[in-house]
Amino acid sequence: MLALVLVIAVSCKEGEDFWDSMIPETDKETTTAQVAGYVFRPALAPANEANERQLKVPSGFQVSKFAENMGQPRMMVVSSSGRVYVSDxxxxxxxxxxxxxxxxMAESSKVVATIKQxxxxSIYNGKIYMVAVNEVYVADMNGDGSLGQPKMLISDLPDGGQHPNRTIGFGPDGMMYLTVGSTCNACAEPNPENATILRANADGSNRKIYAKGLRNTxxxxxxxxTGELWGLDHGIDWLGDNEQEEEVNQIKQGADYGWPYIYGNGKYNPADRPKGDTTYQQYLQKTTLPTLTYQAHSAPIGMVFYTxxxxxxxxxxxxFVAMRGSWNRSSPVGYKVVRLHFENGKPVRFDDFLTGFVIDNNRSHFGRLAGLAVHTDGSLLVSDDTNGVIYRISRQP
Structure with missing residues (x-):
């Protein structure tokens, strides 16, 4: 466990509202802000039976291990035949x-593809699509679940930097969607494809930016x-324990979600000013704000609709959303799976669903969660890439 306190001072003129009055619209006035930043990484404990008994799910549910000794399992997809594919x-x-x-419980495990990073x-039209930092591959799925030789569809996605973990999905329109995180915490990206969601044809051709200003969705x-696209974006670090909150965004074509200049419900990032003569207010006017927010530094990773x-x-x-857990605040948050309620097709609130991974009075943890998948039997699978476990949440008999 590592703890560090960092104080950043940057000032602002006095006023009634910190964010509005202390961060001027242009650089003709002094910008100052004081932010308390922390590093706190709970120690890693084993995923043994004693710790597993501390896991909590709602009444009527139970949690068990679907697989263990999996290395560092991340994203998961499930085929129509019930085979579970897991990336490391x-x-x-x-x-x-x-x-x-x-x-x-999974009784068989077989490596079916080897692709760096x-x-x-994603499974689409009977094929499995796999994305690494710079590349997208597709492979046929054989009758026994094994894969044919992966074929590269894309070779030139932007370099990863701070956020190299690409994800992929296919929309109701049959198009391929790719997430490309930012290379940094907050900066002006030289490559316009960073901090975006990209859209391409299923064969990887005609790739274009679908939405931008997304730090790491x-x-x-x-x-x-509804068929509407929703995503959870990671907030900027080093803005304090409770800033920037994680964002739930309806992802629309051509929209700009504000990163790195605007965050949350219209706040200015004091460390990064819009380029040229653009003021914060002008950038805010073209920013799409989040529909809902969640505790800062929780780090949403996997998201899956329950069908x-x-x-x-x-x-x-x-x-369901896997909150990987914090490192950049004074006490840990996240380390759980939450349920995101939708009403009339819109997200309205979060509830805890799987908790208990933080133990020893918040000094240790035995799971940082990553991927989610709904199994063909209706259970929910959750991957932990720190202890190599895939958990299964099911209804009690």
Whole structure:
């Protein structure tokens, strides 16, 4: 466990509202802000039975281990036959898991692809698509679940920098969507494709920027009823314990979500001013603000809409989000799975769903969560890339 306190001082004129009055619209006046920043990384504890018993889910649910000793499992997809495919970016592998007897535990594990820094996965039209830092691949899925030789579709995605974890999905329009995070915490990116969501044809051609100003939207998906695209964006670090909050955004073509200059519900980032003669207010006018926000530094990773039939009916078409957990605040937040409620097709609130990974009075943890997938049996799978475990949440018999 590492703890560090950093104070950044940058000033502003006095006024009634800190963010409006202390950050001038242009650089003709002094900008000053004082921010208290922290590094706090809880120690890693084992995912043993004693710790697993501390996990909490809502009444009527249970949590168990679907697979363990998985290295650093990240993103997951499930085929129509119930085979689970898991990426491990550090190992550069995609592994297939199978629970043939339906007892809730995978009894077989096989590496089916080896691709350097592979991360995001998506199944579309009977093929599996895999994205690494710079490349997108597609492979045929054989009858036994093994994969054919991966074929490269894209080779020139932007370099990763601070956020190299690409994700991929296919929309109701049959188009490929790719997330490309920023190379930095907050900066003007020289490559316009960084801090965006890209859209391309299924064969990788005709790639264009779909939306921008998104610092790192790893988790995204289309609402099963409305077909609208939603994503969770990572907030800027080093703005304090409770800034910048994580954002829930409806992702629309051509929209700009403000990073790195505007964040939250219209706040100015004091360390990064819009370029040229553009004022903060002018940039704010063209910024699409979030629909909902969540505790800063929680680090949303995986997101999946629940379309299974095992959970109660009220869970249908809500989303689950894996909050990986903080490092840049004085006490840990995140380290959990939350339920994002949708009403009339719009997100309205969060509730805890799987908690208990932070132990020892917030000094240790035994899981930083990453990927989510709904299994064909309706259970929810959750990957932890620190202890190499995939958890399964199901209804109690």
């Amino acid at each position: 970016r550090e190992a550069g592998t995609v592994t297939m898991l199978m629970d043939a007897d339906g007892n809730g 592979v991360h995001g996965l 790893i988790g995204f998906g289309w609402h099963p009823e 299974g039939s095992q959970f109660p009916a009220e869970y249908k078409n809500d989303a």
